Amino acid sequence: MRAGQLPRWADYGLMPAINVVAAFLVSGLVVLLIGENPVEAVRILVWGALGWNEGIGFTLFYATNFIFTGLAVAVAFHAGLFNIGGEGQAYLGGLGVALACLALDRFVPWWVTLPVAVAGAAAAGALWALVPAYLQARRGSHVVITTIMFNFIAASLMVYLLVNVMAKTGSMQPETRTFEAGGRLPLLQSILPGVDFGSAPVNLSFVLALLSCVLVWVLIWRTRLGYEIRTFGASPGAAVYAGISPVRITIVTMLISGGLAGMMAINEIMGSQHRLLIEFVSGYGFVGIAVALMGRAHPVGIVLAAILFGILYQGGAELAFEMPAITRDMIVVIQGLVILFAGALEHMFRPLLLRLFGIIAAPASKPA
Incomplete structure (x- = not known):
């Protein structure tokens, strides 16, 4: 030491x-x-999140969202970048997922739709991170400011699309039609024999999130690109001296970060809601910042921190129900x-x- x-x-x-x-x-x-009583409050919170099968299912469902957004922030951290635009990138990721599901759900099974939806979510999230990345790399515009602004633009864009372009025929709700079976991910309990999570919507995207953790670990610590990202984040001057292009690393890192944030939409849109609707992100992008900080930008730490925040989300709902004085x-x-x-x-x-x-x-x- x-x-x-x-x-x-x-x-x-x-x-x-x-x-x-x-x-x-x-x-x-x-x-x-x-x-x-704070001791009783902690007991209710922990029991609500981990004390019964359905509570565990909801905890893992929320944790899935936090894993994706936490990984997105962590990848940017390693390059010395602060991507605070996970909300907007996840929003656009939802658009990519919805377009894939709406196009394929009536013709092919879910396992054919899934790769297209993943590609659509990652591509849409990455595309939404591209402009802030370019402005940072080429014009010196701080990525924190531009990604925050793009969150608001993404929210306004989604409202316009869901109200004027993609709304379900005959409905006043700002949402698309409900996906058919080919656009719905199977629940985790239908894949794992003997597991019962009740009505919790935890689905196959939890496995996808864990796989993403492995891939991010390989990228950051076992590839040349990952070494360049960490070198640039630790010392931009030394990275330039070593021949690493700041423009390339900034743009590539932000594209990966945005793609990971966009993949959060797989869990919500294809795994739970089965349609694209307003406000499905619900602050998960901002919580991802805390998850990355608490997890020290390492995939293992991010999984543990994501589960902690999943416990807070699910256990907090039970606590508010059991102790009315403790509101949401x-x-x-x-x-x-x-x-x-x-x-x-x-x-x-x-x-x-x-x-x-x-x-x-x-x-x-x-x-x-």
């Missing part, structure tokens, strides 16, 4: 755990202030505290840990 640096297990495991515990302690104080707004506050401690306050406990590990390592470093 170098001076001023935590061991890898502490940096990737202990620090996120301390941040989560701190967030829950502060949340417990908030629950106490409104007159409820309170659940959002708890989620916000986790994001706060995982992001903005992530380094609050680091100096203390560094001193602690320095004290532990000091005797071993003294000469005999």
Whole structure:
């Protein structure tokens, strides 16, 4: 361990755990202030997410969305880029999925539609990230600002398309027609014998999300492109000196990031809603930022962080039902505290840990 640096297990495991515990302690104080028992609230939250089969199914369903958006943010992180446009890229990914399903669902089975839908989602998400990537690479426009603006443009574009172009005939709802069997992913419980998730919509896209984690790990840590991405993120000057093109790395990385965000729509559109509708993203793109931060931009950490936020989403719904004094707004506050401690306050406990590990390592470093 170098001076001023935590061991890898502490940096990737202990620090996120301390941040989560701190967030829950502060949340417990908030629950106490409104007159409820924080221990009982935690029990209900954990039971609602993990205590029964249907709760586990919903937890995994939400986690699937967070895995995709977390991977999208993480890939950009490795290149020193902050892609905050996951919402818009996932929105456009939904358009790619819907076009594939609407074109094929009546003619072919789902397993033929799926590769086309995945390609459509990734291509649409990547395309939506292309313009911010180009502006960053060629014009110096900061990618944070441009991707935020593109979120709003994507939302307006989807409203226009669903109201004026793709709306179901005879319906006043801003949504497409419902997909036939060829445009619907099978539920996970129909694939895994003996597994029953009740009415939870967790589907085959969960497996696709785990496969994406493996592919991202291979890309970032086992390929030349991944090495160039990490080098550029660590030191742009050194990357240029080594002959790595900043323009190419910026654009390619953002395309991959946007494609991963777009693939989130597979879970929602083809796996659950079975139609394209307004607001299906529901903030998953922004939560992906916290997932990537908490998971240290590593696929394994992202899976664990995504499951944690899945627990908060599903368990929070049960908590709001069982304890009416704890409203959905309170659940959002708890989620916000986790994001706060995982992001903005992530380094609050680091100096203390560094001193602690320095004290532990000091005797071993003294000469005999």
